[in-house]
Amino acid sequence: MRRFELKVAWRHLLMSHGQTELTVGAVAVGVLLVVFLSSLINGLQTGLIDDVVGSIPHVTVEAAAPQAKPLWAVDKHSNAITAIEKITTRRKRIEQWERIRAAILRMHGVASVAPAVEGDGLVTRGAKTVGARVIGVIPAEQMRVISLRKRIVEGDFTAVDQQNAAIGVKMADDLGVRVGNRLRITSNQGVTQTFRIAAIFDLGVEQANESSAYIGLQAAQAMFETGKDVTTLNVRAVNMYDATPIAEQVRGITPLTVTSWMESNEAFLDTLRMQNTAAGIIQAMTLLASAFGVASVMIVFVVQKSRDIGILKSMGATCAQIRRVFILEGLGVGLGGALIGSGVGTGLCYLAKSLTIPGQMFGGKQATIVPMQFDMTFVLIASAVAIGMGLASSIVPAQRAARLCPVEAIRRG
Amino acid sequence: MDRSHPELVERPIVEAIELAKCYGNGIKTWALRGVDFRIDPGEFLAVVGASGSGKSTLLNMVGALDRPTSGKILIDGVDTSALDDPALAAVRGETIGFVFQFHYLLSEFTVLENALMPQWIRGKSVDKEWVKSLLERVGLGDRFHARPNELSGGQQQRVAIVRALANRPKLILADEPTGNLDSQNGALVFDLLTELNEELGTAFMLVTHDDRLAQRARRIVAMGDGQIVADYRVDQVEREAGLVIR
Numbered sequence: 171m172r173r174f175e176l177k178v179a180w181r182h183l184l185m186s187h188g189q190t191e192l193t194v195g196a197v198a199v200g201v202l203l204v205v206f207l208s209s210l211i212n213g214l215q216t217g218l219i220d221d222v223v224g225s226i227p228h229v230t231v232e233a234a235a236p237q238a239k240p241l242w243a244v245d246k247h248s249n250a251i252t253a254i255e256k257i258t259t260r261r262k263r264i265e266q267w268e269r270i271r272a273a274i275l276r277m278h279g280v281a282s283v284a285p286a287v288e289g290d291g292l293v294t295r296g297a298k299t300v301g302a303r304v305i306g307v308i309p310a311e312q313m314r315v316i317s318l319r320k321r322i323v324e325g326d327f328t329a330v331d332q333q334n335a336a337i338g339v340k341m342a343d344d345l346g347v348r349v350g351n352r353l354r355i356t357s358n359q360g361v362t363q364t365f366r367i368a369a370i371f372d373l374g375v376e377q378a379n380e381s382s383a384y385i386g387l388q389a390a391q392a393m394f395e396t397g398k399d400v401t402t403l404n405v406r407a408v409n410m411y412d413a414t415p416i417a418e419q420v421r422g423i424t425p426l427t428v429t430s431w432m433e434s435n436e437a438f439l440d441t442l443r444m445q446n447t448a449a450g451i452i453q454a455m456t457l458l459a460s461a462f463g464v465a466s467v468m469i470v471f472v473v474q475k476s477r478d479i480g481i482l483k484s485m486g487a488t489c490a491q492i493r494r495v496f497i498l499e500g501l502g503v504g505l506g507g508a509l510i511g512s513g514v515g516t517g518l519c520y521l522a523k524s525l526t527i528p529g530q531m532f533g534g535k536q537a538t539i540v541p542m543q544f545d546m547t548f549v550l551i552a553s554a555v556a557i558g559m560g561l562a563s564s565i566v567p568a569q570r571a572a573r574l575c576p577v578e579a580i581r582r583g
Numbered sequence: 584m585d586r587s588h589p590e591l592v593e594r595p596i597v598e599a600i601e602l603a604k605c606y607g608n609g610i611k612t613w614a615l616r617g618v619d620f621r622i623d624p625g626e627f628l629a630v631v632g633a634s635g636s637g638k639s640t641l642l643n644m645v646g647a648l649d650r651p652t653s654g655k656i657l658i659d660g661v662d663t664s665a666l667d668d669p670a671l672a673a674v675r676g677e678t679i680g681f682v683f684q685f686h687y688l689l690s691e692f693t694v695l696e697n698a699l700m701p702q703w704i705r706g707k708s709v710d711k712e713w714v715k716s717l718l719e720r721v722g723l724g725d726r727f728h729a730r731p732n733e734l735s736g737g738q739q740q741r742v743a744i745v746r747a748l749a750n751r752p753k754l755i756l757a758d759e760p761t762g763n764l765d766s767q768n769g770a771l772v773f774d775l776l777t778e779l780n781e782e783l784g785t786a787f788m789l790v791t792h793d794d795r796l797a798q799r800a801r802r803i804v805a806m807g808d809g810q811i812v813a814d815y816r817v818d819q820v821e822r823e824a825g826l827v828i829r
Contacts, residue, residue, distance in 0.1 A: 174703035181691040481687045484648060485701040485746070486676020488669045576648045580683060 175491055178482075179498035182475070183506075189471055190503065193464045197507020197556050198514065200460035204453045204552040205515030205544075206522075211449045213523075213543035215442055219410075222438055223431050224317045225373035227284075227404035228413040231270070231420055232427045233262030263399040270424055271403055277419050279412040284311035285400040287390035293337070293383055294354040295345040302341070302383045304355060306390020315404040318371060325349040325369030331386035334368035338379035342370045355383060357393035365389075457555055464503055465563035472496065472571045479571050480579025489572040496568035497561060504560020508553035515552070519544040594660050596678070596754045596786055597622040597645050601654035604640050604809075614640040616809040617654065622788055624753060627780045629789045629797035632806035638790045639758060641806065645788065646679050646756045647671050659753065676705045680747030680785075684759040686739035688731035694718065694742050695727040701749040717745040721775060737768035744775065754786045761796065773799065 183190045264270065271283045287306035292299050309330045313319060318327055323339055330336050335355065337347075347353060349367050356362040365385060373379055391397065405420070407413050413430035420428045432439055472479070479492055523542040599620040606612045614637050622628065622645070630638045643649040644656055647663050655664050659678050663671060680701070688697045695711075698718060702709045718724060721741040731739055740760065747755050757776065761769030773796050780787050791797050798817065805813040 174700075174706060177696075177703060178689075181689075185691040477687060478689055481681075481683075481689070482700070482704065483672065484646070484675060484681045485704050486672050486674075486750075487704045488672040490669065491672075491704065577643050580687070 174487070175494040175498055178495045179502060182471075182495070182499055183502050186471065189467050190506075193467045193503045194506040194510065196460045196463040196467075197504055197560060198511035200457045200559075201508055201511025201552045201556045202515040202518070203456045204555070205512055205548050206518055207449055207453060208548040208552075209519045209542045209544045210522075210540060211445060212545060212548075213541035215445065216543050217541045218438075218442070220317075221374040222435060223410055225321065225375055225378060226431055227315050228407040228410050229405035229417045229420065229428065229430045231264070231274070231403040231405065231424070232429075233264050233401060262401055263396055264401065264403065264426060265399050267400045267403060270426070273423055274403065274405055274420055277416060279408050279416055281406045281408045282311065282314040283406075284308065284315040284404045285387065286312070286402040286404055287387060287394055287396055288401050289357055289359075289390070289394040291355055291357045291383070291393070293341065293345065294356065295347050295351070298345050300341060300344055300381070302337075302355070302381050304357060304383050304385060304390060304393070306385050306387045306394075308387050309384075312384070312404070315406045321371050321373055323370050323372050325367070327369045327371065327384070329368035330384050332389040333366055334386070335365035336369035336371055336384040337367060338382050339370055339372045340376065340379035341381065341383065342367070344380070355385065355393070359393065359395050361393040361395070363389065363393060457559055460507075460556075461559045461563045464500070464560060465566060468496065468500065468503075468564055468567035469570065471499075472567045475571070476574055476579045476582070479574050480576040483574070483576035484580065492574075493568045493572035496571050497564050500560045500562075500564020500568070501557065502560070503564075504557040507560065508556040511556065512549040512553050516544065516549060593624050595621040595623050595657075596659055597788075598657040599641075599644065599654065600656070602641075602644060602651050602656055603653045604637075604644060604649070605652040613809050615644070615651070618809075618811055620645075620804070620811060620814075622754060622786055624786055625780070625784045626786045626802060627777060627789075627800050628787070628802035628804055629791055629800035630804045630806060631791060631794065631797045632812075636806040637809040638806050640809075642756050642758055642788065642790050645754075646681060647675050673705075676701060677750055678753050680750070680752040680755045682740070682743050682747045682755060682757040682760045684762040686731065686736075686743040688739060688742055688746070690731055693728045693730060694723060694734070697731065697742055698745045698749055700746060705750055713751070714745065714749050717748055718742070720779075721745055735768075736764050737771060740764060740768075740772050741775065744772070744779070748779070748783070748785065751783075752785065754788065757787060757789045759791055760789065761791070761793065769793070769796070 267285055271285065274280055274283050284307065289304055291302050291304040293302045307330065309328045313327065325336070327336050335353070342348065345353065347367055349370060351367050352364055353367065354362055354364050371379075373382070385393075387400070391400070394401075405416065407416050410431070414432045417428045417430035417433065420426075482492065519542050522540045523538060523544070525539045527539060597620070599618055602615055602618040602620065603613065604615040606614055618637075618641065620641070630641065632638050640649070644651055645658075647658060650664070655662055657663070658674050661674065663674065666674065689700065692700070695714065695718065698714045699709060699711065702714070715727070718727065721744065723738060723741060723745075726734065726738065731742065734742065740763075744760075755776075760776065761772050764772060776787055776789070777799065779785060789797070789800060797803055800817065802816050803813070804811055
């Protein structure tokens with residue numbers, strides 16, 4: 171780029187009597203809003219997804235429960251329509267689960283697979299008894315499947331085994347127990363065993379906190395009489411949004427019931443998508459409004475400067491040179507707006523993130539007023555869009571300037 | 584060849600052949616009706632005529648600011664009708680300098696920067712010393728870094744003249760260069776133009792209403808109704824005697 175275009179564009183920007191400030195401000199506000207809104211939505215969604223998905227496996231593989239079938243479906247010649255086949259109390263089991271587990275582990279995008287034995291039972295402490303979902307796990311493996319580590323309020327989850335159990339905060343409250351206390355667990359097979367409480371967790375889900383009890387895998391196999399079998403395989407995907415394709419693959423190798431978190435949380439995902447769309451529309455509209463603002467100010471500027479443009483042309487400036495002057499100005503406005511907007515936006519994000527509610531905890535962390543999650547990508551995208559916008563909004567004014575007839579421009583000014 | 588006018592031997596700076604210009608789409612107004620005209624190197628000519636006689640149109644054609652409707656114009660031997668925008672702009676930038684009725688200096692730039700502007704536009708090497716010496720020559724040696732609005736009308740017009748000379752053009756086109764100045768400053772600017780004409784050998788074509796100034800030129804072209812009605816040289820004696828234009 172020649173020094174003439176740069177010099178004129180730069181001087182126009184510096185000595186524009188407030189027009190530069192206005193246009194740069196318009197772009198900066200757009201960028202600021204995009205950065206701030208993106209961080210806010212990202213923070214909100216990360217928190218939400220963490221709450222919803224963090225405490226559940228990405229894909230669950232369970233033994234298919236025997237389906238209850240009406241008699242007419244079984245025997246087409248029967249006239250009976252009221253009798254329904256009685257379900258036997260046969261428990262669901264995954265036999266040869268190690269083989270299935272190994273096959274799933276070989277699939278692309280699978281991070282880990284943990285076996286579990288699940289069943290209903292009762293948890294008793296003294297005179298108090300509560301119903302519970304009893305889950306037998308290998309702690310180290312279970313922790314690779316759901317993010318338990320930061321959800322432990324007290325104690326050590328890895329200590330869970332044949333004698334040690336982990337229960338939810340709500341259950342601990344209801345029973346009035348703490349880590350180190352003992353309680354009795356009775357399975358629906360009528361087997362009772364005493365456990366010491368090794369850990370208390372907060373999964374962020376009321377139901378899980380109220381009625382989940384983790385015990386060792388072998389203890390559960392004994393209590394629910396599954397032998398060496400398990401009832402569930404919990405899968406974690408490297409990328410949680412790959413859960414459904416992984417579930418599809420698993421369905422291809424086994425007749426077991428396979429569910430991905432995305433399938434069981436369709437409504438939640440739809441809400442997130444709608445939120446993203448709404449935020450996207452708001453951001454696009456803001457940037458568009460900024461672009462129109464910049465373009466209109468620049469068109470006025472070209473009109474104001476038309477005599478100067480005529481004079482420059484009389485001195486030998488070509489249409490291309492004049493066009494470049496105004497495109498450079500647009501670029502300058504975009505750059506300035508991007509710098510200021512992303513600077514202020516980033517600052518605001520960190521400021522908002524540091525605003526905590528005194529004495530309030532949330533998910534084991536200090537609660538903040540706004541759940542900001544800043545990402546440099548937002549700044550880069552918003553800045554790139556702003557610079558592109560500055561350029562784009564200068565095209566029409568630059569074209570007008572370039573087309574000015576010098577004689578007319580000088581005469582009319 | 585006329586031996587008494589040695590400059591005629593050289594190639595003319597401007598040569599117009601059957602030059603015509605029409606304005607308007609519906610109602611056509613002929614501003615120039617077939618003008619044959621030439622400017623030779625080092626000439627100092629004044630174009631006079633009533634408003635609407637075609638003086639300014641002729642100046643715009645000669646300066647390649649506008650294209651003729653018919654006929655052709657050769658600037659420094661080059662037929663401008665065949666040139667595209669960048670080439671035409673290059674002709675303007677290198678061969679011609681403009682001085683207008685108003686100074687039209689760019690308010691964002693200093694005196695020196697304004698005077699350097701044609702060199703920046705041309706984009707080749709910048710000869711700052713030449714421009715500085717010109718500014719000193721016109722008495723603005725101490726105002727290099729002043730803004731145009733800090734100067735008087737006469738000073739502003741002198742900067743505009745230096746700006747027109749920045750690329751060492753062969754021809755300066757001046758459209759009523761003293762029209763916006765009082766008579767004293769006007770006379771000073773006119774004197775400066777004649778002095779620069781003699782010192783630098785640059786040709787000057789002056790469009791003016793002011794007959795008293797025009798008769799001090801060495802050649803007078805009178806226009807009327809889009810045509811040249813008189814074109815004659817004024818000799819030294821006549822100039823000094825201050826004869827009124829016929």
